[in-house]
Amino acid sequence: GQSLEQPSEVTAVEGAIVQINCTYQTSGFYGLSWYQQHDGGAPTFLSYNGLDGLEETGRFSSFLSRSDSYGYLLLQELQMKDSASYFCAVRFKGGATNKLIFGTGTLLAVQP
C-alpha cells in the first residue's frame, strides 16, 4: 500500500526549532515535497527532496532518508506566522507520474 503518516499536531514556542516527521510505506517514489497551508488559505509549496539528504531554504530545511522510509521538515527560529498545517507529499513510482499523494497533515501551533 501507499500511505504517508504525520503527527496530527505539534506545539512549539517562538524562537524554537521544531521537526515535523513524515513516514511512508511504499515500494518506491520519485521524491518528497512539503506544503504549508494557513487556516483558510491555499496550500503553498515549500520544498522538495529528490535525493537523500538535507535541503535548506532559509529557516526551513527538509530531509529525506529512503533507506529509513522517513523524512522531516525542520523549522528554525519559529515565528508566530509559522502557525499553519504542513503536508508531506510524494509521487509514487508505478502510478501516474504526475499524481501526488498527500499525508494527512500536521497542525503546528506556535505560542508566544
Place this chain on the structure above:
Amino acid sequence: DVKVTQSSRYLVKRTGEKVFLECVQDMDHENMFWYRQDPGLGLRLIYFSYDVKMKEKGDIPEGYSVSREKKERFSLILESASTNQTSMYLCASSLHRASYEQYFGPGTRLTVT
C-alpha cells in the same frame, strides 16, 4: 506568478442539485487537479487532467465528473450533490507531467444541505 482561481469561495447547494466548480490557471500548465480536503483526511485526489480533453481518476472519483475543454480551465461536476460531498474543494495545476510542485487555488467551501 502563477495564479489559480476558482469560481466561488463559498457555495451552498441542495441535495440532488447539479453543481459546477470551475478552476482557471493562467500559466499554460499541462496538468490540473481537483482535490477535496476534509479534517483529519488531508488532501484526497478526485480527478486530474494532463491535457485538453484528457482525464484520469484519482483516489475518490465516485460521484464526480470533470471536463477540460480548454487548457486553462478544469471543471469539477457533482452530478447529484449529496450531503457527504460537503467539503473544501481545491484546484491545483503543475507545469509538466513530472513536476513535483503544484500551485493551488484558494478553494471552494461547498455545503450541501
